[in-house]
Amino acid sequence: MKIDGEVTTGLGKAAFFLSQDFYTKEFEKNLGFVPYPGTLNIVVDEQHLDEINKIKDECENLIKPDAEFGAVKFIEAVLNDKIRGAIVFPAKTTHEENYLEFISECKLRDELDLNDGDIVNVEF
Structure with a gap:
């Protein structure tokens, strides 16, 4: 599946969770990288x-x-x-259903020069 979405500012909570050893070790074991402590929040159309x-x-x-x-x-x-990474679906979240959270080993806003409102595509 490949979809487009709009970059948006998140709530800032992912940085805390993604800096916890419990999660970083599991992501490194399962994905082969330690995620940057934060997610790129992407709002997708509700049709998806x-x-x-x-x-x-x-x-x-x-x-x-x-x-x-x-x-x-x-x-x-x-x-x-x-950019290789992963979409994460936390069991506990305050985001709406049409928010995707993308993780990778780099700070994506800097790496791709992204700002709120920019359109990105995600394939998974």
Whole structure:
């Protein structure tokens, strides 16, 4: 699946979670990289929600919760045909359904010179 979406500012909570050893070790083991402590938030058109929810529901890649943190599903993805990373689906989130959170080993806004409102594509 390949979809376009609009870059938007998140809530800033991902930086805390992605800096926790529990998550960084699991992402490194499963994806081969330690994620930059933050996500690129991408708002997609609601017409894609059924497909995205199906992928999320069928996703078997799971970081199980520990005593303090929630579970996270993830699926490998590519941003703008060049940046390898993953879409993460945290069990505990305050985002609307049409928000995707993309992780990679670099700070994507700097790497791709992205600003709020820019259009990106994600393939997963």
